Amino acid sequence: MNIKANDPSLKSWVMVSAESDFPIQNLPFGVFKTDYLTAGAGVAIGEYILDLTYLHENGFLDGLGLPSGVFNQQYLNSFIGLGKKITRKVRNRISELLNRENEELRDNKPARELALIPIKEAVMLMPVNIPNYTDFYSNEHHATHVGEMFRDKENALMPNWKHLPVGYHGRASSIVPSGANIHRPKGQLKPQGADKPLFGTSKRLDFELEMAFITCKENGMGNPVSTVEADEYIFGFVLFNDWSARDIQFWEYVPLGPFLAKSFASSISPWVVTADALEPFRTKGPEQIPEVLPYLQYAGDKNYDIDLEVYLQPEGEEENLICSTNFKYMYWNANQQLAHQTVNGCNLKVGDMYASGTISGAEPGSYGSMLELSWKGTKPLKLKNGEERKFLEDGDAVIMKGCCKKNGVRLGFGELRNRILPGK
Known part of the structure; x- marks a missing residue:
């Protein structure tokens, strides 16, 4: 192109x-x-x-x-x-x-x-009105880390993970732009060793570093979109923070998956970088073994070489770089995600948002969530001011940045910044 x-x-x-x-x-x-x-x-x-x-x-x-x-x-x-x-x-x-x-x-x-x-x-302001929002779980490093924490190394990935892009339908109404404050959510919690749940404020509030693409074309109900056609449906990308209350999530997610632990807020960067602008930064994705089904197969480079960073800034303090990773680490690419979303005939709307899932690399400094960075709270992060963090505290700001570099050109997404406030 x-x-x-x-x-x-x-x-x-x-x-x-x-x-x-x-x-x-x-x-x-x-x-x-x-x-x-x-x-x-x-x-x-x-x-x-x-x-x-x-x-x-x-x-x-x-x-x-x-x-x-x-x-x-x-x-x-x-x-x-x-x-x-x-x-x-x-x-x-x-x-x-x-x-x-x-x-x-x-x-x-x-x-x-x-x-x-x-x-x-x-x-x-919010760049688009979002009719629908899907969150995927498409990074193998992140999925493996979470599986190791909550199951074991031998069964880190669920049997379906390498056969389809796992995802769920999220809450579009609570997606907010950079600059919006995020109030700590409340819900049911079941502390370790407790016989029954209690109601309270989340103590394990987390971010998730993601990218999201926005659709610009409708397919009509019953009409799948192929991996080849997907490019004409993807207008552009934003940075995406899928805020997560891990203690609420742990108690509620069986058997149907995330609910209150996610629906309280997600946030996006305000500038939509077009897929056209990102064309020079396409790169190969990881080899997919076993071979995927025909509707998920694709040709060409469908991943993007985008450097990503996350900073944590306690109120009134310096920013701390806590994560450096890259969007190219995604196992399932956007074309495959859209093909899977529509293979059952699901209809797309203009402005729909599709988040990648947490983007993590293989090394500890490249983990895209506090859950991984502190390894479920067992390895607290050391900050410049001497404080430690297992999860996010009130007053903390989370700042996400992303940029591409090639042939003397540097282009980025602007800053995604939100601060945590106490629960209402």
């Missing part, structure tokens, strides 16, 4: 630092508001947001097949639902407008000043 907006030689007339997540090769989409602008769509470039409503209303995006008012909305659903043929044209046009050789905006000072909004002046 040759997408001209991905050319590593491109430079913008907007100043973009080498450390920025948002060079001209990225151009992620989001929804923002300011003190003087209502919610609308924008694209990140360096330290600025390019206001798509302004560009559309003033003729800069003419001829691209865009309906009136498509960007002047609270969510991106109407735009991404136009399909990747049109959204790709829009991204290419934005790349042209921001190219340092193009004078249309560069030399039009009144338009430039109205179209470019400093990110520091904006509040980022």
Whole structure:
């Protein structure tokens, strides 16, 4: 796939630092508001947001097949639902407008000043309205670690794990953006050795480092989507934190799986990095043994080389890097996940969100949850201020970051940051 907006030689007339997540090769989409602008769509470039409503209303995006008012909305659903043929044209046009050789905006000072909004002046909102949310369990390292903790090494993976992407339907209504505070959840707990459960506040609150993709096309009920077709259904990706109350989860999850331990909150980064922008960073996934069934087989590189980091910041203290891993470690890729989701005829909606499951590497510093990092609380993490953590404490902020690097281009997802507050 040759997408001209991905050319590593491109430079913008907007100043973009080498450390920025948002060079001209990225151009992620989001929804923002300011003190003087209502919610609308924008694209990140360096330290600025390019206001798509302004560009559309003033003729800069003419001829691209865009309906009136498509960007002047609270969510991106109407735009991404136009399909990747049109959204790709829009991204290419934005790349042209921001190219340092193009004078249309560069030399039009009144338009430039109205179209470019400093990110520091904006509040980022949920980028999409999410009709449905599925959480997968697709990283072999994480699944093995959890299996070892709660079963044994010989039976770490359940018999079905290498035959299908295990997943469950989560709660879409409690997905929130970066910056939202997360209140510690309450529920039933059964302490070790107790005869019966009690009601209380979770003491084993955890994060889960994940990525999630967003769909941009409907298949219609009864119509499976193949691994080949899946690319046309995947608009882009965000960072995803699947908050988890481990003590509530341990008591409730048999026989039907996660419920209150997960549904209280998940959070996402506000900028949707398009699958088109990530095209140069595709890489091979791990070999799948045994061979998967035909509907899950695929050709080409379907994993992504995305470096991921998690920081823990106690209130008023420094950030502590506690996890460094990579999205390429996923055993089941997004195309397989979507093919499995729909093989029974399940219908997709525009804006659906599909989370990867916790992303862990093989080494302790690459584990994507506190459950693994502290090994179920038996190996507390040492922080810079001398404190220890088995699980998250009130006041702690969890910060997730992700970026790709290749051919002199660095592009990222922005920051996903949320702080833990006491239970209500």
